Amino acid sequence: MPAPKTSARRPPAPPLHPRRRNRWLVAGAPIGVVIIAVSVLVGVKLGTGSGPKSGTRAETAAAAVVQAVTGVPAGVLDAVGVGTSTQLPAAIAGPALTADGKPRVLYVGAEYCPFCAAQRWPMIVALSRFGTWQGLGQTTSAGAPEVYPDTATLTFHGATYRSELLSFTGVETESNQVVDGRYAPLDTLSAADAAVLRAHDPSGGIPFVDLGGRRATTGASYSPAVLAGKTHAQIAAALADPASAIARGVNGAANVISAALCELTGGQPAAVCTSAGVRAGAAALADSAHAG
């Protein structure tokens, strides 16, 4: 009788005892949950790019840039008029802002902020007509995902302003350098200036500019888009060309700010306050008051 045919293959492994299978499930569950959670975190991280990104660390501004921005030819400013300036400083009620017996200009911003980056250019152009700057630094606003990333600008941190007619306080509350996921603190706003900010800018939006307690503005006076992709040198050079979008934005806003400053100085210096550009700025301020 022939031997029964046997298979060379091994018999299939017996199924795991239900209790043993349960133990594997219980022990493996936390590992699975953690893998899923970490995958989600990494996915979100990769999907959103990341948190705030540092801009270029501030350094002493190039002499050519400072010279160009503090010495925009009067003829260019006159030719631009109000340009593409849109955000005009509005009249405010309250005590006059003064220091050393002079009307005081208060700027509150931050180095990472792209709108502050845009606003510093016309402020420096305008204030240069009433006094002199020292120690201006150059930097950029924060990188993407911040809007208008890496906008080239100057910084008021460490800068000093001297004028017979005006006083200036520039406060950059935060730098453009990310430390532990946040922009590093920079200048401290005094209690008195914090009160001014709360009174006229309750939402705390920046940049905030108070012109002697007479007028104030929040935000950029023109679109930062005109500065996109430009270097400090390119922006500085464009200020001398009245047809350029940069000059129409920066110089136009500078004329409006100058007109507001002339209200504080009683029309001094006369050469500035009676110039065609500043008169155009004054007319725009008057129009906005009527419109309001």
Added chain:
Amino acid sequence: MPAELARRGLAPFAVALFGLAVSGYLTVEHYAAAPALLACPESAVVNCAKVTTSSWSQIGPLPVAVLGLGYFLVMTALTAPPAWRLPRLNTVRIAGAAAGVLMALYLIWVELFRVEAICLWCTAVHAAAVALLSSVLWTSSSSR
């Protein structure tokens, strides 16, 4: 059977000891005068010193490394072989191990989204926390 359970409890005990050792190393590094003591590669993504010296490396007055050391000290005691002879500690062991995993997830979030750097030594501790929960659950389910 208690003896069998104690034998199986060696796995969570070993994991807890590993976590204790790495946490101890991070604690020593935290208080060391020379931060170079922390042996860790440095790149755009991996940067142990950036993580362990960030403002997020403290919770209140306590360094996270010290919290980790304390946590693994307690978990080592709870998972030591004699402790497995006390089944009433099971709930405490599981809760403690689960808390460690939740803390690890929080710290991973901090690394990814706040400090923007990964600390390899911290990752080893996070892995130990997950392995601890897994092994504690395995061992505890054996006792039922």
